[in-house]
Amino acid sequence: QQQVKQSPQSLIVQKGGISIINCAYENTAFDYFPWYQQFPGKGPALLIAIRPDVSEKKEGRFTISFNKSAKQFSLHIMDSQPGDSATYFCAASIRFGNEKLTFGTGTRLTIIP
């Protein structure tokens, strides 16, 4: 059962543009929602995470928007750069991240000049 659905599967954005990746979850017990960035041949690296008591969190060019009623959250990358080209995974967990992560299917982001 796919508990975290991620879209789009792939995304091409022009340099300087905004990249937006969306995720939707089913389990209302989830209370920790991180985003990971993965480069080919490497392990995922934590980008930013949010808890459901806030609707938005921003760190540098990366912003998470969270809609608890819709059970959706999204990652916005502002001023996208070629170095942002990677695969992005959303994830969810319960007990504020003290339990195992459930990952989305991933989005391959390509930033073109």
Next chain:
Amino acid sequence: GAVVSQHPSRVICKSGTSVKIECRSLDFQATTMFWYRQFPKQSLMLMATSNEGSKATYEQGVEKDKFLINHASLTLSTLTVTSAHPEDSSFYICSARPTGEGYTFGSGTRLTVV
């Protein structure tokens, strides 16, 4: 930030042999570590949860006798792929969570069984 070291990064082995992958938390203690498997262009699939000093918890469909996990200390967990076959070829990644921080992942191990 916290670092999880995984070794080796790449390994090629012959079909029928066993391969051991190590996962170390370098600057924190980890009573729990997680092992994932990732096929090309796919997401991470949790294989098992490694618990220090006790038996690992395996996800449904993961063969316990094929994927042996040992968490002998607070900083080391190992995954041994026994009697490896070509279908076991994959990218294996471990993860741990320092107190108060998010999950940190190792750099992964590319296993190729020939």
